[in-house]
Ligand code: SF4
């Protein structure tokens with residue numbers, strides 16, 4: 001598998017390898033076959049307009065093509081490496097000078113490799129929600145829509161009732177099961193996948209309550225829909241990640257698996273939720289042999305810094321969603337200090353793990369607020 005990652009300032013080049021792959025720095029001063037030239041980068045960053053990006057794109061792809069024509073061996077070698085391992089192309093974008101996510105040569109490099117090596121699994125990371133660089137993204141996935149052929153959950157998280165459940169109550173008359181949050185399927189919704197670029201599959205539910213046969217049909221629909229709309233990203237989430245195990249080999253590569261870990265602490269967790277305790281969830285999620293994972297640390301509960309960081313590193317997610325309880329008036333939770341959450345975010349960033357934030361209060365994400 002070939003993908004990209006964001007390098008962060010102040011980190012030694014070979015420090016903290018991603019748990020699950022080989023990182024390759026491809027910035028302009030390196031010798032990497034996919035590096036851009038100084039001229040191309042300078043011409044773009046001096047005034048990073050849409051037109052300038054268009055010129056960068058054309059120039060850079062032409063540069064790669066020329067290198068490829070001259071000597072394709074290093075490209076072949078990279079493709080071969082990425083066949084047997086997870087290889088990540090690194091760059092420091094987005095940066096202050098180049099703040100728009102997706103405008104980095106590594107995205108173009110992935111496109112190029114995908115075209116030249118159609119058999120290779122290339123994962124081009126999903127675009128970030130708009131406005132993410134502020135610390136106050138209003139929705140968890142601003143460009144996402146929820147597709148709910150299955151609904152309901154019996155984990156009864158205390159922080160769920162004031163948010164999701166109230167929403168479903170509006171549907172009291174439409175569907176009594178939706179109202180009561182009883183796990184159930186909406187067969188007729190299978191056909192209609194929303195048009196958004198990011199699809200949150202069964203957002204108002206925990207999919208582990210879904211009958212496996214129906215989950216299989218949901219996945220089949222995604223595969224089918226990919227023939228027409230291949231550029232969507234689908235998120236499947238569960239607080240019981242072992243549920244995904246039998247489906248792993250059927251998931252297309254634009255499906256990301258997600259679990260919530262609000263903390264590493266099991267002690268007292270029983271008063272928060274009936275879901276498997278954090279340590280069980282962690283073990284289950286880590287054990288899934290699947291390259292695309294995201295961890296949601298939201299609403300963050302008080303944790304043990306070292307243990308929690310090491311858990312996340314061992315899971316090796318594409319990124320971490322981090323946020324405090326967004327409804328402190330409705331529910332009070334045992335929360336960590338802002339300072340502790342700040343250190344947590346920094347440690348993840350140091351480990352090369354991207355952190356995206358929501359309801360961060362005073363916490364600043366260094367890479368995005370720079
Ligand atoms: S697991 Fe998710 S859907 Fe289920 S109660 Fe908790 S927050 Fe709500």
Ligand SMILES: [Zn+2]
Nearest residue numbers: 091093104105
């Ligand atoms: Zn870049």
Ligand SMILES: [Zn+2]
Nearest residue numbers: 151175177178
């Ligand atoms: Zn319903």
